[in-house]
Amino acid sequence: MTEDIKDIARPVVYVPMVADIVHPGHxxxxxxxxxxxxxxxxxxxxxxxxxxxxxxxxxYEERKVVVESIRYVAKVVEQREKDYAANLKAYKPDYMVHGKDWREGTLAEVRQKAIDLMATWGGKVIEPDYTRGVSSTAIQKKIKERV
Structure with missing residues (x-):
């Protein structure tokens, strides 16, 4: 079940994220x-x-509270699958923003699918540079080293 976004004015920008350890890159x-x-x-x-x-x-609920409190966020909706297709079809955002890090690794397979799907309604995928030196993985490693 997708959340209602009719109260969100266009243009709508979709940003998928985990946000388990929120950092400057997010x-x-x-x-x-x-x-x-x-x-x-x-x-x-x-x-x-x-x-x-x-x-x-x-x-999820704890992460949602954190993300909802970030001033750049109008709404948080649940992303139920690694693949973005269901949410993109449901919300038909004008833009999808994802860091360039998805060009390789576990999300590379869904990247082209998202680009192609967005194009079907004139949506555009924007890929800003990844924030150098900042990642959840690096933060997790530091925490483990300190324990």
């Missing part, structure tokens, strides 16, 4: 996305995260 991508319109974050469900990463430290 804020940078949301700030960039907000330049194009009203940001809807497709927040991955716990099972969706676990399907390609690890089980999140915080639950």
């Amino acid at each position: 804020i940078n991508i949301l700030r960039e996305a907000a330049k194009y319109g009203n940001v809807i974050v497709g927040l991955y469900a716990d099972d969706a995260v676990a399907s390609y990463k690890r089980v999140p430290y915080m639950s």
Whole structure:
């Protein structure tokens, strides 16, 4: 079941994220996305995260509270699968913003599908540079080293 976004003015910008450890890279991508319109974050469900990463430290509901409090975010909706197609079809955003990091690795397979799908209604995918030196993986590594 998709959440209602009719109260969100166009243009709508879709930004998928896990946001388990929120860091400056997340804020940078949301700030960039907000330049194009009203940001809807497709927040991955716990099972969706676990399907390609690890089980999140915080639950979906806890992560949602954090992301909803970020000033660049107009709404948070659930991203139930690694693949973006269902949410993109449901919300038909004008833009999708994703860091260039998805060009390789576990999300590379869904990238072209998202680009092609967005094009069917005139939507555009924007890929800003990834924030150098900042990642959830690097932060997790630092935490483990300190324990």
